[in-house]
Amino acid sequence: MLETRQLRYFTAVAEELHFARAADRLNVAQSALSVQIQRLERELGVRLLNRNKRQPVSLTDAGQLFHAEAVAALRHVERADQVGRLAASGLAGIVRLGFVASGATSGVLSGMLRNFRQSHPDVRISVIPMQTPRQFEALDTGEIDVGIVRPRRRYPAGIVAKVVQTEHLMVAMSDVHPLATRRKLTARDLEGQSFISPQFDEEEGFGEVLEALGTAGGFEACLDYRVQDFISGLSLACAGYGVAVVPESMSNFKQPGLCYRPIADFEFSVHLALATRRRELSPAVRAFVKALS
Structure with missing residues (x-):
């Protein structure tokens, strides 16, 4: 199995075409760099670099093909690392939001989405029209993460809600x-x-x-x-x-x-409330609720 370190070492040599300069760029010993490149070639079963004391280092045909794939793979690894860190901080992920029809016509839904998007543009939002009783079931099963509901005097176990709008x-x-x-x-x-x-x-x-x-x-x-x-x-x-x-x-x-x-x-008033699970594990969902509190 290839290691990310091997890919980084190889791309440095492939781009510098010089072991000493590549080692300086990576801040590693030249001997350690050479060992890793040799190990990579053994694992792949092909020579990637032409080495000749009288000529500069050059890429073999296989090395040229492998370099393109190695660069792409490192970009994917870097992106995965970024997404993972964003997700851990609630800046990436997905929030599934249920809502009653009046949540949309009142502007509560669009207002919530607009405010949240300003601070969390990389979080994907899925909006699902759903009646209040059905939303409580969906929250319990994980079908949705947050709900815009008509409040109740009592909520199912594990669900809490906060009034977000009052109207006549x-x-x-x-x-x-x-x-x-x-x-x-x-x-x-x-x-x-x-x-x-x-x-x-x-x-x-x-x-x-x-x-x-x-x-x-x-x-x-x-x-x-x-x-x-x-x-x-x-x-x-x-x-x-x-x-x-x-x-x-x-x-x-x-x-x-x-x-x-x-x-x-x-003068009777009615309300809309934001319903969530009492114990929410998703950082993105926690960030959504926090942004609206």
């Missing part, structure tokens, strides 16, 4: 809906409406928002359409199937026939 709510509806003529709504105005909302098979979620809205308006909100994400909900609302109570950043999602109205007397 708006009502999305068709522009021909009777309530669309008003500039602002009250919670009471929404009594009797068919609500559309993301809600999964868990106690927490946007169902809590509807419950709080009903309490504020003095009615019981009816979740008629359960969807997987806000984009689906907005499409149904635009088509007239009901109204969707959504984070205010979702108003960035424009669609013909869709309008948004604020709720004047409903």
Whole structure:
């Protein structure tokens, strides 16, 4: 098996075409250099250098071919060393980032990526749209490293989260809906409406928002359409199937026939959180989380 040292010694001689100058360049004894070159030729089973006391050192045909490959190999070794050191310090590697749809429409996702890229341009980022409950599973299995989620009162074992954004709510509806003529709504105005909302098979979620809205308006909100994400909900609302109570950043999602109205007397806030594994081994992931803290 060839050694990196042998390649370095040979390339020095091949480029200097002089053993003494090559030894000085490498800061080694000329005798040690000669021994290593001879050992290399024995291992390869071919003569790489023409040695003649009356003529300068020259490369054989095999030596010329081997020199080109040796230079390329040393470059790969140097690059591997650099990448390894960058990875150890979190300056290289990969971060797999899950996100809910509103993480993108709110600008939280792009803001995180922009800030991190400025200080860690060599870290590759993989972004994966994923519902909040699914992200917790993916964090546990290692499918993703970080998640932009809707926070929960309790998280699965080994997962922690930190709120990164807070915003108020708006009502999305068709522009021909009777309530669309008003500039602002009250919670009471929404009594009797068919609500559309993301809600999964868990106690927490946007169902809590509807419950709080009903309490504020003095009615019981009816979740008629359960969807997987806000984009689906907005499409149904635009088509007239009901109204969707959504984070205010979702108003960035424009669609013909869709309008948004604020709720004047409903101060309920919703949040986005950054979820991670409690014990993270990857330096790149640790650097990503640290950069956002």
